[in-house]
Amino acid sequence: MTALVTHLQNIARLVVKELRSLRADPIMLVLVFYTFSFTVYTVATGVKLEARDLTIGIVDEDHSEFSRALRDAFGPPLFKVSRPIAANEIDAEMDAGRLVFVLEIPPQFQADLLAGRPTSLQLNVDATAMTQAGNGSVYIQQIIAQEIANRQAGRETTSALPINLVVRAQFNPNLESGWFSSVMQILNSVTLLTIILTGAALIREREQGTVEHLLVMPVTPVEIMLAKMTANALVILVAAVASLVLVVEWLLGVPVAGSLLLFVMGTAIYAFSVAALGILLGTLATTMGQFGLLAIPVFVVTQLLSGATTPMESMPVWLQWIMQIFSPTPHFVAFSQGVLYRGAGLGIVWPEIGKIAIIGAAYFAFALARFRKVIFS
Structure with a gap:
């Protein structure tokens, strides 16, 4: 002892x-x-991991009511810049780092969508901003899917989904x-x-x-x-x-x-x-x-x-x-x-x-x- x-x-x-x-x-x-x-x-x-103040350019070759509504859907706080650009400006804008995303809307997009014909959108992503690219791509897909569902349902605020999905984030409610x-x-x-x-x-x-x-x-x-x-x-x-x-x-x-x-x-x-x-x-x-x-x-x-x-x-x-x-x-x-x-x-x-x-x-x-x-x- x-x-x-x-x-x-x-x-x-x-x-x-x-x-x-x-x-x-x-x-x-x-x-x-x-x-x-x-x-x-x-x-x-x-050091923020969530998507905030993203920059996106819209190449609108349809010039329809729905393409304009789709362009207006990309606003704050997720998107800081949402502006129309021409197709020949895509490379220059992304090479200069002024835009992380560029969404291309083809001609006759609204007409094909309403007629039920196959159509497509192209999303160009600057993947050097890896976190923004990954999270932002998911947000953009969700926004597009929601706008299409609203348009097909004939309403602007309700979804055509047959279920009501409720998400609860435990331990960090605001993510x-x-x-x-x-x-x-x-x-x-x-x-x-x-x-x-x-x-x-x-x-x-x-x-x-x-x-x-x-x-x-x-x-x-x-x-x-x-x-x-x-x-x-x-x-x-x-x-x-x-x-x-x-x-x-x-x-x-x-x-x-x-x-x-x-x-x-x-x-x-x-x-x-x-x-x-x-x-x-x-x-x-x-x-x-x-x-x-x-x-x-x-x-x-x-x-x-x-x-x-x-x-x-x-x-x-x-x-x-x-x-x-x-x-x-x-x-x-x-x-x-x-x-x-x-x-x-x-x-x-x-x-x-x-x-x-x-x-x-x-x-x-x-x-x-x-x-x-x-x-x-």
């Missing part, structure tokens, strides 16, 4: 040392503040992409900065030679490593919770459905796991430059294949297994989405927490072996 108390006291003193070292690095503190405040806000408000991107940005920042802070703390001491001072002190490798992980993970945890409450909930008005305490617990376990990864990378690199070059690809792959950007189900099965076995990030994303979006309790998300803890323990064991070999050999 006395030995355990001594270990805890040593870890506590070393944690204070790490926090003082971080306080003496204003650039790192500014980075933490900027990442969890301005970055979260600007990504949530500036606001900012609700999704703001929380995902916090999760990405937790991963990135935990790796950077813990790895940089080790590399900084190795470059400055202060790590040798620890070698002559009555502390063990486990205590030193736990102190670095705990101090930096604690800073990230406080910053993440503050960002969630002040930026996401208060400034952006995004509701948090689940328990904040449960999210803090899961984030603490995840930060411990990622901090172990940061220590591991710090033992593989010898300079800060090498560490940065090593950490960037690790973070990019981890973030892109975590399910925070694209669904895990869209990946090959073998890649899903690799990510879920070797990376705690997909489990943290699933945990956070369950708690923050759907209000899931511990009884639902405990498997994800368990997987994060197991992977983190494996990282810790491997990192400790490397830490002893590189620092104390």
